Amino acid sequence: MGGAWGGKLRVALVVAVxxxxxxxxxxxxxxxxxxxxxxxxxxxxxVVINEAGSDNLPDKSHMTALRNSIxxxxxxxxxxxxxxxxxxxxxxxxxxxxxDSIHLLYFDEDNSSGYFPSGSGTVAITPIWFYAGxxxxxxDVLFNGKNFNFTxxxxxxxxxxxxxxxxxxxxxxxxxxxxxxxxSMYPYVDTSVVLHRSLAGDDIGxxxxxxxxxxxxxxxxTVRRADNSTVAGAWVSARDSDGRIVGGGLANNLGLYTxxxxxxxDYTLYARPLDQPVSSANLTSGHVVVTDFxxxxxxxxxxxxxxxxxxxxxxxxxxxxxxxxGRSSDNFPLRVVQGQTxxxxxxxxxxxxxxxxxxxxxxxxxSAISWHGSLxxxxxxxxxxxxxxxxxxxxxxxxxERSILPGGLEVTPPDPVVLTVSPSAGSDSGGTSMVIKGNHxxxxxxxxxxxxxxxxxxxxxxxxxxPTTILLxxxxxxxxxHDVVVIDQSGVEGRQSxxxxxxxxxxxxxxxxxxxxxxxxxxxxxxxxxxxxxxEVRIDGISQGAVTRDSGERVVVTTNGGLExxxxxxxxxxxxxxxxxxxxxxxRPADPVVTGLQPSEGVPGDVVTLSGANFxxxxxxxxxxxxxxxxxGVAADSIEFLGPGTLEVTLPAGLAGDQSVLVRRADTGQAxxxxxxxxxxxxxxxxxxxxxxxxxxxxPWEALRGSAWMLVLGILVWMRSxxxxxx
Amino acid sequence: MRTLLTLLAFGALSLLVSRPLFTEPAVRAxxxxxxxxxxxxxxxxxxxxxxxxxxxxxxxxxxxxxxxxELAVDRTFRGDDVFLRSVRLPGGVLEDGRGMLxxxxxxxxxxxxxxxxxxxxxxxxxxxxxxxxxxxYRIVTRLDGSKLAVRxxxxxxxxxxxxxxxxxxxxxxxxxxxxxxxxIEASMGSVRSQAQAGAPK
Numbered sequence: 001m002g003g004a005w006g007g008k009l010r011v012a013l014v015v016a017v018x019x020x021x022x023x024x025x026x027x028x029x030x031x032x033x034x035x036x037x038x039x040x041x042x043x044x045x046x047v048v049i050n051e052a053g054s055d056n057l058p059d060k061s062h063m064t065a066l067r068n069s070i071x072x073x074x075x076x077x078x079x080x081x082x083x084x085x086x087x088x089x090x091x092x093x094x095x096x097x098x099x100d101s102i103h104l105l106y107f108d109e110d111n112s113s114g115y116f117p118s119g120s121g122t123v124a125i126t127p128i129w130f131y132a133g134x135x136x137x138x139x140d141v142l143f144n145g146k147n148f149n150f151t152x153x154x155x156x157x158x159x160x161x162x163x164x165x166x167x168x169x170x171x172x173x174x175x176x177x178x179x180x181x182x183x184s185m186y187p188y189v190d191t192s193v194v195l196h197r198s199l200a201g202d203d204i205g206x207x208x209x210x211x212x213x214x215x216x217x218x219x220x221x222t223v224r225r226a227d228n229s230t231v232a233g234a235w236v237s238a239r240d241s242d243g244r245i246v247g248g249g250l251a252n253n254l255g256l257y258t259x260x261x262x263x264x265x266d267y268t269l270y271a272r273p274l275d276q277p278v279s280s281a282n283l284t285s286g287h288v289v290v291t292d293f294x295x296x297x298x299x300x301x302x303x304x305x306x307x308x309x310x311x312x313x314x315x316x317x318x319x320x321x322x323x324x325x326g327r328s329s330d331n332f333p334l335r336v337v338q339g340q341t342x343x344x345x346x347x348x349x350x351x352x353x354x355x356x357x358x359x360x361x362x363x364x365x366x367s368a369i370s371w372h373g374s375l376x377x378x379x380x381x382x383x384x385x386x387x388x389x390x391x392x393x394x395x396x397x398x399x400x401e402r403s404i405l406p407g408g409l410e411v412t413p414p415d416p417v418v419l420t421v422s423p424s425a426g427s428d429s430g431g432t433s434m435v436i437k438g439n440h441x442x443x444x445x446x447x448x449x450x451x452x453x454x455x456x457x458x459x460x461x462x463x464x465x466x467p468t469t470i471l472l473x474x475x476x477x478x479x480x481x482h483d484v485v486v487i488d489q490s491g492v493e494g495r496q497s498x499x500x501x502x503x504x505x506x507x508x509x510x511x512x513x514x515x516x517x518x519x520x521x522x523x524x525x526x527x528x529x530x531x532x533x534x535x536e537v538r539i540d541g542i543s544q545g546a547v548t549r550d551s552g553e554r555v556v557v558t559t560n561g562g563l564e565x566x567x568x569x570x571x572x573x574x575x576x577x578x579x580x581x582x583x584x585x586x587x588r589p590a591d592p593v594v595t596g597l598q599p600s601e602g603v604p605g606d607v608v609t610l611s612g613a614n615f616x617x618x619x620x621x622x623x624x625x626x627x628x629x630x631x632x633g634v635a636a637d638s639i640e641f642l643g644p645g646t647l648e649v650t651l652p653a654g655l656a657g658d659q660s661v662l663v664r665r666a667d668t669g670q671a672x673x674x675x676x677x678x679x680x681x682x683x684x685x686x687x688x689x690x691x692x693x694x695x696x697x698x699x700p701w702e703a704l705r706g707s708a709w710m711l712v713l714g715i716l717v718w719m720r721s722x723x724x725x726x727x
Numbered sequence: 728m729r730t731l732l733t734l735l736a737f738g739a740l741s742l743l744v745s746r747p748l749f750t751e752p753a754v755r756a757x758x759x760x761x762x763x764x765x766x767x768x769x770x771x772x773x774x775x776x777x778x779x780x781x782x783x784x785x786x787x788x789x790x791x792x793x794x795x796x797e798l799a800v801d802r803t804f805r806g807d808d809v810f811l812r813s814v815r816l817p818g819g820v821l822e823d824g825r826g827m828l829x830x831x832x833x834x835x836x837x838x839x840x841x842x843x844x845x846x847x848x849x850x851x852x853x854x855x856x857x858x859x860x861x862x863x864y865r866i867v868t869r870l871d872g873s874k875l876a877v878r879x880x881x882x883x884x885x886x887x888x889x890x891x892x893x894x895x896x897x898x899x900x901x902x903x904x905x906x907x908x909x910x911i912e913a914s915m916g917s918v919r920s921q922a923q924a925g926a927p928k
Binding site: 028030031032033096098099100111112113114115116117118119120121122123125126127128129130131132133137 | 760762766769770771772789790791792817818820823824825826827828829832834846847848849850851853854855857858859861862
């Protein structure tokens with residue numbers, strides 16, 4: 001240390017309110033009474049995510065990011081605290097965050113809170129209300145959407161919603177800052193950091209102390225100097241057998257410390273002065289913090305069982321050191337990746353040539369590249385398969401001085417890589433079986449698609465089959481084109497942009513007519529559902545140019561024409577995906593055209609003349625068929641072919657009022673229809689003599705709904721070709 | 728026992744040097760940008776140095792708790808120069824013990840000499856220290872009469888028992904008072920220059 005104002009003896013004096021023991025992590029306290037803040041109903045702390053979210057995130061991806069943060073705290077093993085999201089739309093629409101009746105996660109886009117005036121420099125804040133005894137009555141998380149930009153997709157220069165939220169939710173739960181550089185409650189954040197998304201052992205220890213659910217081990221002891229005097233406010237950390245830091249805490253003013261929330265296992269301990277990068281200035285008041293000693297390891301390994309409180313030997317600290325490792329300007333935790341070598345820069349003091357860098361995991365190789373006094377550059381090589389977690393870095397000087405940076409490194413897997421997503425589209429109502437292929441998928445991963453989160457191994461979640469495959473079945477998803485994001489438990493992520501379209505999937509119920517002239521120009525009506533604006537219709541892969549969407553259930557296509565044959569695949573594709581299929585055939589004959597009847601009124605048994613074009617002896621005539629589908633109608637009693645432009649037909653019985661007239665080539669399925677082409681007397685016109693039900697009879701083509709039409713159409717085309725061959 | 732006595736001695740010394748420190752609430756950081764002095768000056772609406780005469784907690788109709796501070800202003804670097812000024816900051820504790828804190832917002836204490844970088848007033852008249860705790864320096868006097876500017880958020884003082892000097896502790900920002908004032912003035916010069924350059928001709 002030894003700054004401009006330095007002296008050898010450094011004592012931090014704070015309010016003379018000293019608890020009996022100081023535990024790992026730090027809790028928020030009542031500013032006047034010193035009571036630690038807590039929720040009295042920790043198992044059901046209701047929170048609401050404001051639906052509007054950030055104006056930087058029109059896709060509402062703040063929802064999933066915040067839910068991931070909530071889930072991260074809820075997954076804390078050994079803690080009874082649960083944040084329970086209230087998803088009532090009425091609650092999500094509320095903005096009255098100050099009300100005691102709602103604990104809101106809210107993006108303040110216009111400084112309605114008054115806490116984000118211009119130039120405040122505040123990115124997010126957590127107001128907490130409490131009673132004199134320390135119980136929390138209300139807490140909310142406010143993001144400064146007015147002055148800062150947020151991201152859920154790693155956009156540079158923007159604050160990661162999940163990273164910020166995880167930190168702020170720790171405050172909401174009653175935690176203050178941690179001296180562990182890799183903890184989510186580490187005081188400093190940066191736009192380039194996402195590793196606070198995942199809790200560190202120290203955060204977990206905090207939750208276990210405040211809201212315990214289970215029986216955990218404790219290590220307790222005293223920090224002393226060589227002259228047997230005690231050391232107040234020393235920061236004591238515990239490492240597990242993998243060298244991962246699992247917690248830490250301040251000794252009290254008598255040098256006593258207790259590290260709580262330990263799983264059964266073997267631990268080693270060390271003490272260090274709380275100076276950099278987190279100092280007493282970052283912690284709650286109520287502690288005496290002494291920093292005039294050097295970082296020192298406690299010899300031996302200590303084993304604790306569940307529920308056991310184990311006293312350990314006095315931790316005798318050495319003399320103060322002039323070197324220190326880590327500054328708040330470093331973006332901790334520094335990430336190192338399994339199976340990779342990473343070059344890093346860490347600031348500090350006294351980092352001079354001749355010093356030695358080591359890591360709490362001996363299988364991780366740390367090599368100094370260059371020493372510059374106030375900084376050191378180093379490379380860190382992590383073997384593949386190394387356990388993830390937070391590692392301490394330690395620097396030792398040539399004269400025995402030492403500084404330890406607790407949890408400054410975080411071992412993570414490589415970023416997940418999403419290569420393919422299949423299928424690329426599915427119904428917004430869910431039910432699509434999806435296969436995600438890629439690399440570096442690890443157990444416990446989450447998949448985010450639109451507003452849905454799928455967590456490995458949870459009901460309705462996903463299944464990490466192996467490092468290259470994830471399976472899931474989609475749930476109801478907000479419509480749109482979505483990234484598919486795989487988030488590792490460490491918080492690192494991989495994504496495939498615009499990889500999945502969630503949409504109402506179109507369906508085709510009818511195609512009318514089923515065939516058209518090979519030269520094109522046939523007006524075809526598609527009936528079905530979920531026809532979206534901007535859709536495309538293809539026949540045999542050829543996009544049809546003249547497509548009119550009348551509604552979500554009706555589309556009219558004027559065919560381009562194509563090679564005689566088929567039935568060809570008919571596809572209707574909504575923008576962004578979602579395809580419905582049917583079939584259509586191109587045939588040689590010209591399409592029949594009906595232009596009028598003479599007379600246009602009649603009664604059953606009357607003979608009328610049907611005018612048009614391209615009639616043939618095979619032309620059928622039906623009255624009262626559905627003009628969009630060709631379904632229904634009553635066949636003419638008789639048809640006489642007088643020529644390609646004229647038919648004489650006898651009106652059938654059983655109809656009333658204006659009726660369509662449909663002509664159809666029986667051999668090809670080509671058809672044309674004249675709406676209201678004939679007018680029958682209504683029941684009032686005929687004195688009730690005519691009681692026919694219009695259009696209720698099933699015409700022969702109605703049976704062709706579904707897939708049977710393909711077979712029939714094929715037969716028709718085959719028959720046509722046979723006739724041509726015969727001719 | 729020796730350590731305890733030493734601590735008590737340090738405590739007494741610290742009390743002489745920075746008595747107001749002993750009632751200050753702890754840091755509770757929200758999330759704020761790291762800012763240096765020029766950043767603070769540029770972002771602030773009001774930069775002043777003064778003594779806190781009173782602190783009055785109030786509860787708003789919306790249920791928010793805020794504290795009204797009355798300041799005797801020694802010097803105004805930016806903003807209207809008035810001798811007495813009231814500023815309202817969020818958070819505080821009411822007489823009945825109910826309270827509200829906002830992570831990272833420092834509280835001022837009666838009698839404290841402070842150098843403040845304050846934001847524009849919000850809709851309710853509430854200002855925030857720019858950059859939360861970064862926007863407030865406490866001005867303390869050493870035993871030799873020289874001044875220091877200490878930026879921290881806790882009831883913390885680092886004291887060299889032999890000289891009475893405040894010591895630099897990591898996480899604390901201890902500046903020579905005159906040096907800090909000079910930097911503020913220089914930053915204000917830059918702000919004025921920019922304003923003149925942007926003013927209509």
